[in-house]
Amino acid sequence: MKWLRRLGLALALWLVGISALIALGPADHPEQSVDVAIVLGAAVDDAEPSPVFAARLDHAIELYDSGRVERLLLTGARSAEDSLSEAEAGKRYAMARGVREEAILMEENSRTTFQNLTEARAVMEREEIGTAIIVSDPLHLWRAMRMADRLDMDASASAATETRYRSWSTQLPFLLRETYFVHHFWLFGE
Secondary structure (H helix, E strand, O other): OHHHHHHHHHHHHHHHHHHHHHHHOOOOOOOOOEEEEEEOOOOEEOOEEOHHHHHHHHHHHHHHHOOOEEEEEEEOOOOOOOOOOHHHHHHHHHHHOOOOHHHEEEEOOOOOHHHHHHHHHHHHHHHOOOOEEEEEOHHHHHHHHHHHHHOOOOEEEEEOOOOOOOOHHHHHHHHHHHHHHHHHHHHHOO
């Protein structure tokens, strides 16, 4: 029975450690300029980006306006209940805020974070784009960067500053979800 308690303690310490890494997130390098900001998709409310997606888009637009990125690469397919894909809704949102249409790339096939990045990588290869900043919520970026590493992408991270996940009541479920999905990624590769 002693070994069972030790195993339980080891597992608990492991989960706390991984959760801490997720909560700390990858470092942002504010002086860094790259070719494209990859905006990871999020829900769309019919034809409008959800507040979570809008916060990600707003951050990417700030990166574009400040000259840190030359283009935006918007990701995400259309769900059955929406009239537009996540990428198309994001494109309309960005253009309404001054981003030139020719500065926006899209992929509309992905439904998961790993698919977002896989499809984004294909667009980058097709367009001969070398470097990227991945934009998402702070608690989402640690897992996204592990995926980008697996895909051999030359990418860094930049967290949306106006994330909708600000209170413990919203952050804790997101952190638990991310802890689960990191392990899912390690076990199943997506």
